[in-house]
Amino acid sequence: MAEQDNGAHDGTAPGGGAPHIDATALDEAVRFTSDLIRLDTTNRGGGDGTEREAAEYVAARLAEAGIEPLLLEKAPGRTNVVARVPGADPAAPALLVHGHLDVVPADPGEWQVHPFSGEIRDGVVWGRGAVDMKDSDAMVLAVVRAWARAGVRPARDIVLAFTADEEDTAQYGSGFLVEHRPELFEGCTEAIGESGAFTFHPGDGRRIYPVAAGERGTAWLTLTAGGRAGHGSKINRENAVTRLSAAVTRIGEHTWPVRLTPVVRAALTELAGLYGVPLPDLDADDPAALAAGVDDLLARIGPAAALIAPTVRNSANPTMLDAGYKVNVIPGRARAHVDGRVLPGGEQEFTDTLDRLTGPGVDWEHLHHEIPLQAPVDGPAFAVMREALLHFDPGAHVIPYCMSGGTDAKQFSRLGVTGYGFMPLRLPPGFDYQAMFHGVDERVPVDALHFGTRVLDRALRAL
Incomplete structure (x- = not known):
């Protein structure tokens, strides 16, 4: 799949500026995805799970970039990571970027590739969490590390939350954070999280990117x-x-x-x-x-x-x-x-x-x-996400949609945070993104991670 990465589509933010999502950032997005998949964070429900290794991995990558992480647990092993990236305007409302570290169970006997191998084969990263959602965690890490190397500051503070227990009740993850550490999200008015901005191919040559602005x-x-x-x-x-x-x-x-x-x-x-x-x-x-x-x-x-x-x-x-x-x-x-x-x-x-x-x-x-959720689709936040996608895929169509299921956005909404599903991936025809969620042979193309990293960078700096 050819990426659009030239001239006018070079990763610069609106208003210009040198591109800084370099080869290192793109390589890290792929490597971090593979590394995180290899850390088995299976959530079997009822409190049976552990995210500690993945949380420590994320915290180490943030610390290397000079971003101070907090590791927080409701119970041993059920670990969350929260960090704040300072923005250019400390008085501006903050933006929350959240992703979960746990995954649903996978039976190795059903898979072509071991689900916790993180194997990269023929330009594709395989394993449980490849789309739900260790790929997104990896892209976020790659973006903020690229900012640190280039001395880039986003327009406003960005709070990063890598959570436990999203695949069950969230009581050890976002629910725990919202109830016991709400001060960590002070000033956050909007959030982006999982399950939106992926390529949907209806089979007629069109490319549609649904951005989630609601959840049942x-x-x-x-x-x-x-x-x-x-x-x-x-x-x-x-x-x-x-x-x-x-x-x-x-x-x-x-x-x-x-x-x-x-x-x-x-x-x-x-x-x-x-x-x-x-x-x-x-x-x-x-x-x-x-x-x-x-x-x-x-x-x-x-x-x-x-x-x-x-x-x-x-x-x-x-x-x-x-x-x-x-x-x-x-x-x-x-x-x-x-x-x-x-x-x-x-x-x-x-x-x-x-x-x-x-x-x-x-x-x-x-x-x-x-609770169900809905967010505005006619305001500046949605417009920024639409523009970032179309900047890198000008022939596509961006639409709002409501998720049939739910995410950690439900928990964060209790703090007055309006949530969107926006973790971009440009996928080739025939790649059924939605079937990858909790499915067998979950995987993500390397090119999709490169595209998503560039789009995330542009959107996060403009939101």
Whole structure:
């Protein structure tokens, strides 16, 4: 994949200035990605994980550049790193740049390359965390180290946070930092983090970069059905398994109404314009007409609909069942788990709907609950991110989108920080970025890391 790295696209910030993202910075982005992958930071959930080695690695790279890191733990081994890079204007609001150090489990037997090898093969870095998100951690490190070598200062203070436990509940990571060390983020008003600004190829020659300006909320649920225990050979109209199964079926088959947030509206509007498709009435009072119009628009924009379709509705997917201990015994209790995701403004609808769908004899409660988010797409921050991407890929299209899942931005929002997903990668056609998340054979092209490092540098100095 050819990179655009010439003349007008040399990495200078708006207003000029000599480029300083040199070969050393590009090499470091790749090397740091590989090194971090080799440090097994698997998070198995429930407190089972350790990020200490990776945190120490990050802290050492920062210290080498004269940036003083703080290592903070809620529990032994669950280590976070926080540092502040001084800006040219100390009175200006600070910018938070955050990335997590933990990864989800990986079974080596399923992979072509060992998931913790960090192997670089044919211009690609392989391993768990290659896109989620040790590559981003590495690019951030490479950028701030390049600044230190060149004597560059960003426009405002930049707070760096490399966190633990993002892949579970964040209680050992960003949740711990927000609750116990909020002073470290004093002055931060905006943040950038994971899952945005990657190349999406819809298959028609276009290149789309979705920048996350929203997240659905997390509503992981436990359903509990009560009943009358008894012998499996007897008629039982109070069977907990039957009650639970009926509730799970109703939830799994439910069609949620379309609910359009400002971010999703903006995305639909931009994609309709990009594809020359008539924009339906997004303010239709009739829910059926709104759903039909949105579904028709999504069908007309083809594969690009995958960026938007998961976020036009709330959702609830049954994922786990647990009941009984012997085939001829009807249990008195049965449980299920549901992965619910909630749009901004959709919390009450979600609660009311679950109350109705679970029905009599089945109770539900939150196993884990996190708020939805949305950020402005018509302000200066989004404009800077758009410009930085188009500077290095002028023929591309940058759109806002809402993430179907969530990130540490939820935790930092409790400090009044507005979050965006912006960790750039220019990817070749056929490279399914989203499938790499938690997938087998996770990997990232070296060229993508070079591109992302240059774009991050330009954006961070202008934000």
